[in-house]
Amino acid sequence: MSLIKDNIDGIRRRMDAAAEKSGRNGDEVLLIAVTKLHAPDEINEAIDSGITDIGENKVQEILDKYDRVKPVRWHLIGHLQTNKVKYIIDKVSLIHSVDSLHLAKEIDKRAANAGKTMDVLVQVNPEGEETKFGTSMDDAVKLVDDISAECPNVFIKGLMCIAPLAEDPEEVRPVFTEVKALFDRLASETRERVEMRYLSMGMSGDFEVAIEEGANIVRVGTAIFGNRNYRQEEK
Numbered sequence: 001m002s003l004i005k006d007n008i009d010g011i012r013r014r015m016d017a018a019a020e021k022s023g024r025n026g027d028e029v030l031l032i033a034v035t036k037l038h039a040p041d042e043i044n045e046a047i048d049s050g051i052t053d054i055g056e057n058k059v060q061e062i063l064d065k066y067d068r069v070k071p072v073r074w075h076l077i078g079h080l081q082t083n084k085v086k087y088i089i090d091k092v093s094l095i096h097s098v099d100s101l102h103l104a105k106e107i108d109k110r111a112a113n114a115g116k117t118m119d120v121l122v123q124v125n126p127e128g129e130e131t132k133f134g135t136s137m138d139d140a141v142k143l144v145d146d147i148s149a150e151c152p153n154v155f156i157k158g159l160m161c162i163a164p165l166a167e168d169p170e171e172v173r174p175v176f177t178e179v180k181a182l183f184d185r186l187a188s189e190t191r192e193r194v195e196m197r198y199l200s201m202g203m204s205g206d207f208e209v210a211i212e213e214g215a216n217i218v219r220v221g222t223a224i225f226g227n228r229n230y231r232q233e234e235k
């Protein structure tokens with residue numbers, strides 16, 4: 001039995017348990033395998049072990065690996081520069097990191113050119129950490145309003161956040177609770193092309209707490225593939 005498959009099976013069991021605690025089924029939560037800095041061989045092994053969705057945080061890595069990875073849904077989960085939208089508009093199924101109207105407008109334009117619409121999440125930065133991208137909680141509603149009003153080819157499908165690093169995931173539970181409350185508020189309101197369906201939060205160190213607080217997408221890298229070889233920690 002492969003290590004990657006063992007890891008995935010173990011994570012799914014932990015996801016099931018966390019979902020049950022919040023009165024849901026584990027299969028209502030999507031596991032995205034975060035494959036940044038991992039090779040196509042490893043990624044294909046994960047896909048053979050049942051992974052349907054993978055996440056990359058850099059456009060260049062998507063382009064490098066795209067033809068060498070088995071059919072799978074690709075997610076862009078990292079910061080996206082406007083000048084790179086054109087390279088991935090026909091490759092990814094969900095962009096998790098929309099945090100400005102400027103970026104949304106570029107996605108809108110490129111989607112229109114490609115004759116398609118694009119599903120996105122709005123990334124929020126609940127603690128206002130300077131090392132992280134994302135809109136502040138206060139500005140998030142206005143951003144959703146503006147994108148809804150001005151980007152006819154962009155469909156907002158939910159919210160994404162990256163919690164602060166913590167030794168003990170319990171420390172960041174309030175962050176997840178706060179983002180879930182914003183998600184619920186937006187879900188209770190009606191806007192064109194806005195449907196609060198996905199709440200993308202939780203990584204290797206905190207996915208169980210995130211699920212307990214309402215996440216239905218978790219993005220897990222290290223717990224599946226082991227440590228990444230960074231020259232420099234990405235942020």
Ligand SMILES: *Cc1c(COP(=O)(O)O)cnc(C)c1O
Nearest residue numbers: 034057077203204219220221222
């Ligand atoms: C790297 C990354 C993850 C996965 O982190 P792990 O701790 O390895 O699970 C999740 N989300 C984003 C945006 C990332 O860049």
